[in-house]
Amino acid sequence: MxxxxxxxxxxxxxxxxxSMNKGSHEQMISNTLRFGTGYLQIQDTAYYETPSLxxxxxxxxxxxxxxxxxxxxxxxxxxxxxxxxxxxxELDTRGAIVTGIIPELEDRMNGFLKFVSQGNFTxxxxxxxxxxxxxxxxxxxxxxxxxxIIGQGFQGMQAAAKxxxxxxxxxxxxxxxxxxxxxxxxxxxxxxxxxxxxxxxxIMAENDKKAKEVKREFEKHLVGTGLTILHWEELQPDLxxxxxxxxxxxxxxxxxxxxxxxxxxxxxxxTMTLERQKEFAILVSLGMKxxxxxxxxxxxxxxxxxxxxxxxLGIGFPILLYFxxxxxxxxxxxxxxxxxxxxxxxxPFSMSPSIxxxxxxxMLILSLxxxxxxxxxxxxxxxxxxxxx
Amino acid sequence: MPIIQxxxxxxxxxxxxxxxxxxxxxxxxxxxxxxxxxxxxxxxxKTTLLNMIGGLDVPTRGSVLVDGTDIxxxxxxxxxxxxxxxxxxxxxxYNLIPVLTALENVSLxxxxxxxxxxxxxxxxxxxxxxxxxxxxxxxxxxxxxGGQQQRVAVARALxxxxxxxxxxxxxxxxxxxxxxxxxxxxxxxxxxxxMTFIFSTHDQRVIERARRVVTLVDGAxxxxxxxxG
Ligand SMILES: Nc1ncnc2c1ncn2[C@@H]1O[C@H](COP(=O)(O)OP(=O)(O)OP(=O)(O)O)[C@@H](O)[C@H]1O
Ligand SMILES: [Mg+2]
Numbered sequence: 001m002x003x004x005x006x007x008x009x010x011x012x013x014x015x016x017x018x019s020m021n022k023g024s025h026e027q028m029i030s031n032t033l034r035f036g037t038g039y040l041q042i043q044d045t046a047y048y049e050t051p052s053l054x055x056x057x058x059x060x061x062x063x064x065x066x067x068x069x070x071x072x073x074x075x076x077x078x079x080x081x082x083x084x085x086x087x088x089x090e091l092d093t094r095g096a097i098v099t100g101i102i103p104e105l106e107d108r109m110n111g112f113l114k115f116v117s118q119g120n121f122t123x124x125x126x127x128x129x130x131x132x133x134x135x136x137x138x139x140x141x142x143x144x145x146x147x148x149i150i151g152q153g154f155q156g157m158q159a160a161a162k163x164x165x166x167x168x169x170x171x172x173x174x175x176x177x178x179x180x181x182x183x184x185x186x187x188x189x190x191x192x193x194x195x196x197x198x199x200x201x202x203i204m205a206e207n208d209k210k211a212k213e214v215k216r217e218f219e220k221h222l223v224g225t226g227l228t229i230l231h232w233e234e235l236q237p238d239l240x241x242x243x244x245x246x247x248x249x250x251x252x253x254x255x256x257x258x259x260x261x262x263x264x265x266x267x268x269x270x271t272m273t274l275e276r277q278k279e280f281a282i283l284v285s286l287g288m289k290x291x292x293x294x295x296x297x298x299x300x301x302x303x304x305x306x307x308x309x310x311x312x313l314g315i316g317f318p319i320l321l322y323f324x325x326x327x328x329x330x331x332x333x334x335x336x337x338x339x340x341x342x343x344x345x346x347x348p349f350s351m352s353p354s355i356x357x358x359x360x361x362x363m364l365i366l367s368l369x370x371x372x373x374x375x376x377x378x379x380x381x382x383x384x385x386x387x388x389x
Numbered sequence: 390m391p392i393i394q395x396x397x398x399x400x401x402x403x404x405x406x407x408x409x410x411x412x413x414x415x416x417x418x419x420x421x422x423x424x425x426x427x428x429x430x431x432x433x434x435k436t437t438l439l440n441m442i443g444g445l446d447v448p449t450r451g452s453v454l455v456d457g458t459d460i461x462x463x464x465x466x467x468x469x470x471x472x473x474x475x476x477x478x479x480x481x482x483y484n485l486i487p488v489l490t491a492l493e494n495v496s497l498x499x500x501x502x503x504x505x506x507x508x509x510x511x512x513x514x515x516x517x518x519x520x521x522x523x524x525x526x527x528x529x530x531x532x533x534x535g536g537q538q539q540r541v542a543v544a545r546a547l548x549x550x551x552x553x554x555x556x557x558x559x560x561x562x563x564x565x566x567x568x569x570x571x572x573x574x575x576x577x578x579x580x581x582x583x584m585t586f587i588f589s590t591h592d593q594r595v596i597e598r599a600r601r602v603v604t605l606v607d608g609a610x611x612x613x614x615x616x617x618g
Contacts (some may be wrong), residue, residue, distance in 0.1 A: 287470070287472045287501050289466055291447060
């Protein structure tokens, strides 16, 4: 019973750890996808190295049709214009990023409306901008004030205009809050003299698998066009590396946890086996064969472990479910740190079924290994010595 | 032919430091149907000899033959199987399984022999009744007195009707009435079912009822007395 309990506890602990680890990764990826790169991007082949508007392109006609048929119902494409500019209020000037968006698509992609803290987002159809609340503070701008944008348009054209501030966007990701200027993509095209050109297209898909299929399919059509389609892992190699490193250190932690757990369980099995040595000795002295005794020990330990694993998974599931829907808020320094990395200040949990499967399997393998002890013991203990105990 | 023989049997503890000769050059023959007691002062080697015959212990030198076969040449499982099917063992310290009831303890050997459930239960209850524990079927060893535990141990050994019963001081903790009662049962089984009994004792009244008395002193044979009739 103690063994089952410790297995159970171990499973819950390992589950929680893995869920948090995986949860934060999933969130990082999801944030990056939804507020940054999208699953895929169609770009000019030179754009990745030199993200200049000079490498913008016009995706229309035949190619757009092919794209749409490739995407089907499982994915959709979003044209984007992005460029660095200088943004000025009455007193101050700051570097900022103009992002040309289509409001409905933006909301579909990342629930953008939730982050609009002032103003009516649908009014973005008109001439005007929504800006990050951090940027607004720096430029001491209020709604209805005028923002001046100075930048460089297509092929060195001057890009300068005044825009009324229609509203604010408050986002926990700092680069959005402090740098972003959102306007309609058509407005951005006008501002930067791009006409039908867009700096890149994002593609959102139901999941990563679908996205990869889209990439494989659509790649064929891009041969010879000077365009390319990139997966988010290619767009964010640093993130991929960071996640891999974090996973690795997560694994080290997990292994340490498992070693501790394994010793804990081994301890209980050890005591249990030693306590029952005399009983074993009696059984063998009365005529029970050692391999039958061993089999009995094996079955017993495995049953106990199974029990522990299943109860552990059973208990772990609602706990994780709770934290999945009510993530633990971070406070103080940690919260700032997390925000700096562009994440929301919550400790996210993952509910990926693979976690439950993996932890369950690992624990069962561990208990299988541990079972070796009582089995070995059944074959080797000395009868008389243990009868005398 | 003797059913059990010991040949130049030695058991020496701590041979390389201060040797203790638990058994010294024992040459004994036991025939089918014997009713033999092994006596001798404490530490004279009675328990060691019984363990040796039962295959629970291995000789330092010499051999134990059962049906002419040296048991040291048998595989471990064969020895265990032999114990299971032919030997009833009563330990000096009872060795009941604490988590099992009296009934379960007595049934254990028959269960290991894969006998039929109903038969096991009937037989176990019958033997427990014979040793006077009809009302203790479902008690665990911890709920029984020393004497009662001893009787459960005897019942366990007899229940499967083994050919040989090796009993280490089976009456040590019994009052004289229970002791004589137990000896009556043993004598009857010996006569009716020609079970062979080899048991150690300190008890003079028990010695009187044995037909052969083997006396050990310091592990060596001191006297081997066979009574006629
Ligand atoms: N494991 C052991 N290690 C060392 N010496 C042992 C061991 N077992 C028994 N002996 C010694 O062997 C001798 C015989 O012991 P044994 O138990 O056979 O005596 P016994 O005749 O059964 O005594 P008792 O009447 O007290 O039960 C004793 O001197 C004992 O100390
Ligand atoms: Mg003894």
